[in-house]
Amino acid sequence: MTFRAIVATTMVVGCGVGQALAQQPAEGFTLGLGVTHSTSIFVGEDNETQALPLLRYEAEAFSIGIPDGLRVTLISNQQLQFSAVVSPRFSALDDTDSPALAGIDRDITVDGGVQLRYSFGRGTQLHLRALTELSDDHGGHEIAAEVRQPLPLGQTPLLLSAGLTWQSDDLAQYSYGVFANEAAIGRPAYAPGNVIIPHIAVSTVFPINDRVNLVGSVRATFLPDDVSDSPIVDEDVGFSSFVGLSYRF
Template identity: 30%
Template structure:
Protein backbone atom coordinates (compact mmCIF):
# COMPACT_ATOMS: atom_id res chain seq x y z
CA UNK A 1 0.00 0.00 0.00
CA UNK A 2 2.53 2.58 1.18
CA UNK A 3 5.11 2.11 -1.59
CA UNK A 4 2.41 2.68 -4.17
CA UNK A 5 1.60 5.99 -2.53
CA UNK A 6 5.27 7.00 -2.55
CA UNK A 7 5.79 6.02 -6.18
CA UNK A 8 2.53 7.46 -7.49
CA UNK A 9 2.00 10.64 -5.51
CA UNK A 10 5.54 11.87 -4.86
CA UNK A 11 6.75 11.53 -8.43
CA UNK A 12 3.55 13.06 -9.78
CA UNK A 13 3.96 16.30 -7.85
CA UNK A 14 7.60 16.46 -6.88
CA UNK A 15 9.58 15.89 -10.07
CA UNK A 16 9.29 16.17 -13.81
CA UNK A 17 9.67 13.58 -16.54
CA UNK A 18 12.00 14.31 -19.44
CA UNK A 19 12.65 12.69 -22.81
CA UNK A 20 16.24 11.84 -21.80
CA UNK A 21 15.13 10.39 -18.45
CA UNK A 22 15.23 11.47 -14.83
CA UNK A 23 16.23 9.48 -11.74
CA UNK A 24 14.76 10.14 -8.31
CA UNK A 25 16.23 8.48 -5.23
CA UNK A 26 15.42 8.99 -1.58
CA UNK A 27 14.84 7.65 1.88
CA UNK A 28 11.70 8.10 3.97
CA UNK A 29 10.71 7.32 7.51
CA UNK A 30 7.30 5.63 7.36
CA UNK A 31 4.66 4.56 9.85
CA UNK A 32 1.47 2.54 9.40
CA UNK A 33 -1.28 1.38 11.71
CA UNK A 34 -1.60 -2.37 12.19
CA UNK A 35 -4.33 -4.07 10.14
CA UNK A 36 -4.31 -7.65 11.35
CA UNK A 37 -5.05 -9.09 14.80
CA UNK A 38 -1.94 -8.82 16.96
CA UNK A 39 -0.15 -6.56 14.48
CA UNK A 40 1.47 -3.54 16.11
CA UNK A 41 1.64 -0.11 14.55
CA UNK A 42 4.96 -0.04 12.69
CA UNK A 43 7.66 2.57 12.16
CA UNK A 44 10.50 2.00 9.72
CA UNK A 45 12.52 3.26 6.79
CA UNK A 46 11.56 2.87 3.11
CA UNK A 47 13.89 3.40 0.13
CA UNK A 48 12.61 5.34 -2.85
CA UNK A 49 13.85 4.86 -6.42
CA UNK A 50 12.28 5.74 -9.78
CA UNK A 51 13.32 6.40 -13.35
CA UNK A 52 11.03 8.58 -15.49
CA UNK A 53 10.87 9.55 -19.15
CA UNK A 54 8.02 11.14 -21.13
CA UNK A 55 6.39 7.71 -21.52
CA UNK A 56 8.19 5.24 -19.24
CA UNK A 57 8.05 5.02 -15.44
CA UNK A 58 10.09 2.44 -13.51
CA UNK A 59 9.84 2.15 -9.73
CA UNK A 60 10.32 -0.32 -6.90
CA UNK A 61 6.71 -1.46 -7.26
CA UNK A 62 6.58 -1.89 -11.04
CA UNK A 63 6.79 -0.48 -14.54
CA UNK A 64 4.32 1.54 -16.63
CA UNK A 65 4.46 2.82 -20.21
CA UNK A 66 2.16 5.37 -21.84
CA UNK A 67 1.10 3.88 -25.17
CA UNK A 68 -1.16 6.82 -26.00
CA UNK A 69 -0.58 10.49 -25.21
CA UNK A 70 -2.94 13.24 -26.22
CA UNK A 71 -3.53 16.87 -25.30
CA UNK A 72 -5.46 16.25 -22.12
CA UNK A 73 -4.24 12.88 -20.87
CA UNK A 74 -2.57 9.51 -21.26
CA UNK A 75 -3.37 5.80 -21.52
CA UNK A 76 -0.76 3.26 -20.49
CA UNK A 77 0.10 -0.33 -19.67
CA UNK A 78 1.47 -1.39 -16.28
CA UNK A 79 3.27 -4.37 -14.75
CA UNK A 80 3.52 -4.47 -10.97
CA UNK A 81 4.52 -6.47 -7.91
CA UNK A 82 2.27 -7.13 -4.90
CA UNK A 83 4.00 -8.49 -1.83
CA UNK A 84 2.05 -11.09 0.12
CA UNK A 85 0.30 -9.95 3.31
CA UNK A 86 2.76 -9.69 6.20
CA UNK A 87 0.77 -11.68 8.75
CA UNK A 88 1.97 -11.34 12.37
CA UNK A 89 4.00 -14.51 12.99
CA UNK A 90 3.87 -14.05 16.77
CA UNK A 91 0.09 -14.54 16.93
CA UNK A 92 -1.14 -18.18 16.92
CA UNK A 93 -4.14 -17.04 14.88
CA UNK A 94 -1.84 -16.95 11.84
CA UNK A 95 0.02 -20.26 12.38
CA UNK A 96 0.46 -21.98 9.02
CA UNK A 97 -1.18 -19.14 7.09
CA UNK A 98 0.96 -17.87 4.22
CA UNK A 99 0.46 -15.96 0.98
CA UNK A 100 2.87 -15.87 -1.97
CA UNK A 101 3.89 -12.65 -3.72
CA UNK A 102 2.03 -11.79 -6.94
CA UNK A 103 2.80 -10.21 -10.30
CA UNK A 104 0.01 -8.08 -11.76
CA UNK A 105 -0.64 -6.36 -15.09
CA UNK A 106 -3.13 -3.67 -16.00
CA UNK A 107 -4.12 -0.42 -17.63
CA UNK A 108 -3.67 3.18 -16.50
CA UNK A 109 -5.41 6.32 -17.75
CA UNK A 110 -5.39 9.97 -16.70
CA UNK A 111 -7.23 13.10 -17.77
CA UNK A 112 -5.82 16.51 -16.80
CA UNK A 113 -7.92 19.62 -16.22
CA UNK A 114 -5.46 22.33 -15.28
CA UNK A 115 -4.42 21.66 -11.69
CA UNK A 116 -7.02 18.89 -11.36
CA UNK A 117 -6.88 15.36 -12.72
CA UNK A 118 -8.91 12.15 -12.85
CA UNK A 119 -7.14 8.81 -13.11
CA UNK A 120 -7.97 5.11 -13.43
CA UNK A 121 -5.58 2.31 -12.49
CA UNK A 122 -6.53 -1.36 -12.86
CA UNK A 123 -4.35 -4.38 -12.02
CA UNK A 124 -5.07 -8.11 -12.42
CA UNK A 125 -2.99 -11.04 -11.18
CA UNK A 126 -1.03 -12.71 -14.02
CA UNK A 127 1.05 -15.04 -11.83
CA UNK A 128 -1.78 -17.39 -10.81
CA UNK A 129 -1.27 -16.34 -7.18
CA UNK A 130 -4.66 -14.91 -6.20
CA UNK A 131 -6.46 -14.47 -9.54
CA UNK A 132 -7.97 -11.17 -8.40
CA UNK A 133 -8.39 -7.64 -9.70
CA UNK A 134 -8.09 -4.17 -8.18
CA UNK A 135 -9.28 -0.91 -9.77
CA UNK A 136 -8.71 2.59 -8.38
CA UNK A 137 -10.50 5.75 -9.53
CA UNK A 138 -8.88 8.94 -8.25
CA UNK A 139 -9.77 12.63 -8.33
CA UNK A 140 -6.82 14.84 -7.46
CA UNK A 141 -5.82 18.48 -7.24
CA UNK A 142 -2.34 20.01 -6.99
CA UNK A 143 -1.46 23.57 -5.96
CA UNK A 144 1.81 25.43 -5.39
CA UNK A 145 1.45 27.96 -2.55
CA UNK A 146 4.80 29.70 -2.32
CA UNK A 147 7.65 27.20 -2.55
CA UNK A 148 5.48 24.26 -1.52
CA UNK A 149 3.69 21.83 -3.82
CA UNK A 150 0.60 20.23 -2.27
CA UNK A 151 -1.41 17.39 -3.82
CA UNK A 152 -4.67 16.01 -2.43
CA UNK A 153 -6.46 12.92 -3.74
CA UNK A 154 -9.71 11.14 -2.95
CA UNK A 155 -10.73 7.92 -4.59
CA UNK A 156 -12.67 4.68 -4.70
CA UNK A 157 -10.96 1.27 -4.66
CA UNK A 158 -12.67 -1.83 -6.05
CA UNK A 159 -11.31 -5.25 -5.13
CA UNK A 160 -12.97 -8.45 -6.29
CA UNK A 161 -13.59 -11.37 -3.94
CA UNK A 162 -10.49 -13.30 -5.09
CA UNK A 163 -8.13 -10.47 -4.13
CA UNK A 164 -9.94 -9.87 -0.83
CA UNK A 165 -9.75 -13.60 -0.08
CA UNK A 166 -5.99 -13.43 -0.64
CA UNK A 167 -5.67 -10.44 1.70
CA UNK A 168 -8.27 -11.16 4.37
CA UNK A 169 -9.98 -14.52 3.78
CA UNK A 170 -9.68 -17.94 5.42
CA UNK A 171 -10.53 -20.96 3.27
CA UNK A 172 -12.11 -24.12 4.69
CA UNK A 173 -8.75 -25.92 4.48
CA UNK A 174 -7.03 -23.03 6.33
CA UNK A 175 -9.57 -22.98 9.18
CA UNK A 176 -8.39 -24.18 12.59
CA UNK A 177 -9.73 -24.26 16.13
CA UNK A 178 -8.35 -20.74 16.58
CA UNK A 179 -9.16 -19.46 13.09
CA UNK A 180 -12.68 -19.66 11.65
CA UNK A 181 -13.32 -19.87 7.91
CA UNK A 182 -14.16 -16.57 6.23
CA UNK A 183 -15.24 -16.07 2.61
CA UNK A 184 -14.40 -12.53 1.56
CA UNK A 185 -16.67 -10.64 -0.83
CA UNK A 186 -15.92 -7.92 -3.36
CA UNK A 187 -15.64 -4.40 -1.93
CA UNK A 188 -15.67 -0.79 -3.06
CA UNK A 189 -14.02 1.39 -0.43
CA UNK A 190 -12.83 4.98 -0.05
CA UNK A 191 -9.29 6.26 0.34
CA UNK A 192 -7.51 9.62 0.49
CA UNK A 193 -3.93 10.81 0.05
CA UNK A 194 -2.19 14.08 0.91
CA UNK A 195 1.38 14.87 -0.16
CA UNK A 196 3.54 17.95 0.38
CA UNK A 197 6.87 18.62 -1.36
CA UNK A 198 9.26 21.42 -0.40
CA UNK A 199 12.40 22.05 -2.51
CA UNK A 200 15.47 22.32 -0.29
CA UNK A 201 17.81 22.83 -3.25
CA UNK A 202 17.41 22.59 -7.03
CA UNK A 203 17.72 18.79 -6.84
CA UNK A 204 16.74 17.84 -3.26
CA UNK A 205 13.21 18.06 -1.85
CA UNK A 206 11.61 17.29 1.49
CA UNK A 207 8.50 15.11 1.24
CA UNK A 208 5.60 14.52 3.62
CA UNK A 209 2.78 12.06 2.91
CA UNK A 210 -0.42 10.91 4.66
CA UNK A 211 -2.66 8.10 3.39
CA UNK A 212 -6.02 6.84 4.67
CA UNK A 213 -7.90 3.73 3.52
CA UNK A 214 -11.25 2.34 4.66
CA UNK A 215 -11.36 -1.49 4.78
CA UNK A 216 -15.11 -1.78 4.28
CA UNK A 217 -16.58 -5.23 4.95
CA UNK A 218 -13.07 -6.71 5.16
CA UNK A 219 -13.11 -5.48 8.76
CA UNK A 220 -15.45 -8.45 9.45
CA UNK A 221 -12.65 -10.94 8.75
CA UNK A 222 -11.41 -12.87 11.82
CA UNK A 223 -7.89 -11.87 10.74
CA UNK A 224 -8.57 -8.12 10.87
CA UNK A 225 -8.41 -5.88 13.92
CA UNK A 226 -9.11 -2.46 12.35
CA UNK A 227 -11.77 -0.86 10.17
CA UNK A 228 -9.29 1.47 8.44
CA UNK A 229 -5.58 1.96 7.84
CA UNK A 230 -3.47 5.13 8.14
CA UNK A 231 0.06 5.56 6.79
CA UNK A 232 2.48 8.49 7.06
CA UNK A 233 5.89 9.20 5.54
CA UNK A 234 8.54 11.90 5.87
CA UNK A 235 11.90 12.12 4.15
CA UNK A 236 14.13 13.48 1.39
CA UNK A 237 14.30 12.76 -2.34
CA UNK A 238 16.92 13.79 -4.89
CA UNK A 239 16.34 14.11 -8.65
CA UNK A 240 19.00 14.13 -11.34
Protein backbone atom coordinates in the same frame (compact mmCIF):
# COMPACT_ATOMS: atom_id res chain seq x y z
CA MET B 1 12.87 -4.42 5.69
CA THR B 2 9.52 -6.03 6.43
CA PHE B 3 6.76 -6.52 3.94
CA ARG B 4 4.29 -4.43 5.95
CA ALA B 5 6.70 -1.50 5.62
CA ILE B 6 6.94 -2.14 1.87
CA VAL B 7 3.16 -2.22 1.67
CA ALA B 8 2.96 1.11 3.46
CA THR B 9 5.54 2.61 1.14
CA THR B 10 3.70 1.31 -1.91
CA MET B 11 0.53 2.99 -0.65
CA VAL B 12 1.94 6.38 0.24
CA VAL B 13 4.77 6.64 -2.30
CA GLY B 14 3.18 4.87 -5.23
CA CYS B 15 -0.15 6.64 -4.65
CA GLY B 16 1.06 10.03 -3.43
CA VAL B 17 4.68 11.12 -3.34
CA GLY B 18 5.54 9.21 -6.54
CA GLN B 19 2.91 11.10 -8.51
CA ALA B 20 3.94 14.41 -7.00
CA LEU B 21 7.54 13.78 -8.05
CA ALA B 22 6.41 12.66 -11.50
CA GLN B 23 4.56 15.95 -12.00
CA GLN B 24 7.82 17.85 -11.89
CA PRO B 25 9.14 18.72 -15.38
CA ALA B 26 12.59 17.18 -14.98
CA GLU B 27 13.20 13.63 -16.20
CA GLY B 28 15.80 11.17 -14.95
CA PHE B 29 16.66 9.18 -11.86
CA THR B 30 15.34 9.90 -8.39
CA LEU B 31 17.00 8.36 -5.36
CA GLY B 32 15.73 8.84 -1.86
CA LEU B 33 15.61 7.64 1.70
CA GLY B 34 12.87 8.11 4.20
CA VAL B 35 10.86 6.73 7.07
CA THR B 36 7.46 5.09 6.79
CA HIS B 37 4.98 4.41 9.57
CA SER B 38 1.97 2.12 9.17
CA THR B 39 -0.79 0.95 11.46
CA SER B 40 -1.67 -2.71 11.23
CA ILE B 41 -5.26 -3.74 10.50
CA PHE B 42 -4.58 -7.41 11.33
CA VAL B 43 -5.15 -9.18 14.65
CA GLY B 44 -2.09 -9.18 16.90
CA GLU B 45 0.23 -7.34 14.50
CA ASP B 46 2.04 -4.25 15.83
CA ASN B 47 2.25 -0.88 14.15
CA GLU B 48 5.56 -0.41 12.41
CA THR B 49 8.09 2.33 11.67
CA GLN B 50 10.83 1.58 9.15
CA ALA B 51 13.55 3.30 7.12
CA LEU B 52 13.11 2.61 3.42
CA PRO B 53 14.63 3.64 0.07
CA LEU B 54 12.91 5.40 -2.82
CA LEU B 55 14.12 4.64 -6.36
CA ARG B 56 12.53 5.86 -9.60
CA TYR B 57 13.45 6.58 -13.21
CA GLU B 58 11.05 8.86 -15.05
CA ALA B 59 10.99 9.46 -18.82
CA GLU B 60 8.35 10.72 -21.20
CA ALA B 61 7.58 7.25 -22.57
CA PHE B 62 7.99 5.16 -19.41
CA SER B 63 8.88 5.06 -15.75
CA ILE B 64 10.21 2.31 -13.53
CA GLY B 65 10.80 2.27 -9.83
CA ILE B 66 10.64 0.64 -6.44
CA PRO B 67 8.05 0.05 -5.14
CA ASP B 68 5.64 1.22 -7.88
CA GLY B 69 6.77 -0.96 -10.83
CA LEU B 70 6.84 -0.28 -14.59
CA ARG B 71 4.75 2.10 -16.70
CA VAL B 72 4.93 2.26 -20.52
CA THR B 73 3.03 5.16 -22.11
CA LEU B 74 0.92 4.22 -25.14
CA ILE B 75 -0.92 7.52 -25.76
CA SER B 76 0.07 10.92 -24.40
CA ASN B 77 -0.98 14.53 -24.93
CA GLN B 78 -1.58 17.59 -22.73
CA GLN B 79 -4.85 16.24 -21.36
CA LEU B 80 -4.57 12.47 -21.48
CA GLN B 81 -2.04 9.76 -20.77
CA PHE B 82 -2.85 6.08 -21.36
CA SER B 83 -0.30 3.50 -20.22
CA ALA B 84 0.34 -0.18 -19.71
CA VAL B 85 1.57 -1.07 -16.23
CA VAL B 86 3.18 -3.99 -14.41
CA SER B 87 3.54 -3.74 -10.65
CA PRO B 88 4.25 -5.95 -7.64
CA ARG B 89 1.61 -6.43 -4.96
CA PHE B 90 2.99 -6.89 -1.45
CA SER B 91 1.06 -8.29 1.48
CA ALA B 92 1.26 -7.50 5.18
CA LEU B 93 0.37 -11.16 5.74
CA ASP B 94 3.83 -12.31 4.68
CA ASP B 95 5.96 -13.56 7.59
CA THR B 96 3.57 -12.40 10.31
CA ASP B 97 4.51 -12.33 14.01
CA SER B 98 1.04 -12.71 15.53
CA PRO B 99 0.05 -16.16 16.89
CA ALA B 100 -3.51 -15.33 15.76
CA LEU B 101 -2.24 -15.33 12.16
CA ALA B 102 -0.24 -18.58 12.39
CA GLY B 103 -0.60 -20.65 9.24
CA ILE B 104 -1.55 -17.65 7.06
CA ASP B 105 1.18 -16.63 4.64
CA ARG B 106 0.80 -14.58 1.45
CA ASP B 107 3.38 -14.27 -1.33
CA ILE B 108 4.36 -11.30 -3.45
CA THR B 109 2.19 -11.31 -6.58
CA VAL B 110 2.50 -9.43 -9.87
CA ASP B 111 -0.28 -7.40 -11.48
CA GLY B 112 -0.58 -6.16 -15.04
CA GLY B 113 -3.05 -3.84 -16.68
CA VAL B 114 -3.69 -0.31 -17.91
CA GLN B 115 -4.06 3.12 -16.39
CA LEU B 116 -5.45 6.41 -17.64
CA ARG B 117 -4.79 9.94 -16.45
CA TYR B 118 -7.08 12.74 -17.63
CA SER B 119 -6.38 16.37 -16.75
CA PHE B 120 -9.11 18.97 -16.26
CA GLY B 121 -8.79 22.68 -15.55
CA ARG B 122 -7.14 24.05 -12.39
CA GLY B 123 -4.79 21.07 -12.25
CA THR B 124 -7.48 18.50 -11.39
CA GLN B 125 -6.69 14.98 -12.58
CA LEU B 126 -8.75 11.81 -12.83
CA HIS B 127 -6.76 8.57 -12.57
CA LEU B 128 -8.22 5.21 -13.54
CA ARG B 129 -6.40 1.90 -13.19
CA ALA B 130 -7.46 -1.67 -14.02
CA LEU B 131 -5.27 -4.61 -12.99
CA THR B 132 -5.38 -8.37 -13.14
CA GLU B 133 -3.02 -10.77 -11.41
CA LEU B 134 -0.36 -12.27 -13.67
CA SER B 135 1.44 -14.58 -11.24
CA ASP B 136 -1.43 -17.08 -10.88
CA ASP B 137 -1.65 -17.06 -7.08
CA HIS B 138 -5.26 -15.90 -6.78
CA GLY B 139 -6.42 -14.69 -10.23
CA GLY B 140 -8.03 -11.58 -8.79
CA HIS B 141 -8.80 -8.22 -10.37
CA GLU B 142 -8.78 -4.61 -9.21
CA ILE B 143 -10.21 -1.36 -10.58
CA ALA B 144 -9.28 1.94 -8.94
CA ALA B 145 -10.50 5.49 -9.53
CA GLU B 146 -8.90 8.54 -7.92
CA VAL B 147 -9.26 12.31 -8.22
CA ARG B 148 -6.20 14.46 -7.47
CA GLN B 149 -6.16 18.17 -6.84
CA PRO B 150 -3.04 20.29 -6.20
CA LEU B 151 -3.32 23.21 -3.81
CA PRO B 152 -0.67 25.89 -4.45
CA LEU B 153 0.86 27.04 -1.17
CA GLY B 154 4.02 28.85 -2.20
CA GLN B 155 7.00 26.52 -2.34
CA THR B 156 5.09 23.76 -0.56
CA PRO B 157 2.11 22.74 -2.71
CA LEU B 158 -0.17 20.01 -1.41
CA LEU B 159 -1.55 17.23 -3.60
CA LEU B 160 -4.94 16.07 -2.29
CA SER B 161 -6.41 12.81 -3.52
CA ALA B 162 -9.48 10.70 -2.86
CA GLY B 163 -10.63 7.51 -4.50
CA LEU B 164 -12.29 4.13 -4.51
CA THR B 165 -10.77 0.71 -5.19
CA TRP B 166 -12.89 -2.27 -6.23
CA GLN B 167 -11.40 -5.71 -5.61
CA SER B 168 -12.80 -8.97 -6.93
CA ASP B 169 -13.72 -11.73 -4.49
CA ASP B 170 -10.53 -13.70 -5.29
CA LEU B 171 -8.26 -10.76 -4.52
CA ALA B 172 -10.24 -9.68 -1.44
CA GLN B 173 -10.06 -13.16 0.07
CA TYR B 174 -6.32 -13.36 -0.65
CA SER B 175 -5.81 -9.94 0.95
CA TYR B 176 -8.19 -10.10 3.93
CA GLY B 177 -9.88 -13.49 4.13
CA VAL B 178 -9.25 -16.95 5.52
CA PHE B 179 -9.12 -19.95 3.20
CA ALA B 180 -10.66 -23.26 4.27
CA ASN B 181 -7.23 -24.86 4.82
CA GLU B 182 -6.27 -21.92 7.10
CA ALA B 183 -9.30 -22.20 9.37
CA ALA B 184 -8.59 -22.88 13.06
CA ILE B 185 -10.36 -22.72 16.40
CA GLY B 186 -11.62 -19.17 16.75
CA ARG B 187 -10.67 -18.42 13.14
CA PRO B 188 -13.31 -19.73 10.74
CA ALA B 189 -12.94 -19.66 6.97
CA TYR B 190 -14.02 -16.28 5.65
CA ALA B 191 -14.55 -14.78 2.19
CA PRO B 192 -15.32 -11.03 2.01
CA GLY B 193 -16.66 -11.21 -1.54
CA ASN B 194 -16.25 -8.25 -3.88
CA VAL B 195 -15.32 -5.12 -1.91
CA ILE B 196 -15.04 -1.37 -2.52
CA ILE B 197 -12.42 0.40 -0.40
CA PRO B 198 -12.30 4.23 -0.15
CA HIS B 199 -9.18 6.21 0.67
CA ILE B 200 -7.94 9.79 1.04
CA ALA B 201 -4.36 11.06 0.93
CA VAL B 202 -2.26 14.21 1.15
CA SER B 203 1.26 14.50 -0.24
CA THR B 204 3.79 17.26 -0.78
CA VAL B 205 7.19 17.93 -2.32
CA PHE B 206 9.22 20.78 -0.84
CA PRO B 207 12.24 21.80 -2.98
CA ILE B 208 15.39 22.33 -0.94
CA ASN B 209 17.40 23.11 -4.08
CA ASP B 210 17.28 22.26 -7.80
CA ARG B 211 17.89 18.56 -7.16
CA VAL B 212 16.97 17.79 -3.55
CA ASN B 213 13.38 17.62 -2.31
CA LEU B 214 11.76 16.92 1.02
CA VAL B 215 8.82 14.60 0.31
CA GLY B 216 5.98 13.47 2.49
CA SER B 217 2.60 11.78 2.33
CA VAL B 218 -0.19 10.57 4.61
CA ARG B 219 -2.94 8.16 3.58
CA ALA B 220 -6.06 6.80 5.30
CA THR B 221 -7.82 3.70 3.98
CA PHE B 222 -11.39 2.98 5.14
CA LEU B 223 -12.23 -0.70 5.25
CA PRO B 224 -15.83 -1.73 4.50
CA ASP B 225 -17.71 -4.04 6.85
CA ASP B 226 -17.08 -7.05 4.61
CA VAL B 227 -13.35 -6.59 5.28
CA SER B 228 -13.44 -5.48 8.93
CA ASP B 229 -15.70 -8.45 9.77
CA SER B 230 -12.94 -10.87 8.81
CA PRO B 231 -11.68 -12.90 11.81
CA ILE B 232 -8.12 -11.77 11.07
CA VAL B 233 -8.92 -8.03 10.82
CA ASP B 234 -9.42 -5.92 13.94
CA GLU B 235 -9.46 -2.37 12.56
CA ASP B 236 -11.71 -0.53 10.14
CA VAL B 237 -9.24 2.24 9.19
CA GLY B 238 -5.61 1.88 8.18
CA PHE B 239 -3.13 4.76 8.24
CA SER B 240 0.26 5.04 6.56
CA SER B 241 2.75 7.87 6.18
CA PHE B 242 6.12 8.59 4.61
CA VAL B 243 8.65 11.40 4.98
CA GLY B 244 12.07 11.54 3.38
CA LEU B 245 14.57 13.19 1.07
CA SER B 246 14.85 12.61 -2.66
CA TYR B 247 17.67 13.51 -5.06
CA ARG B 248 16.99 13.85 -8.79
CA PHE B 249 19.83 13.64 -11.29
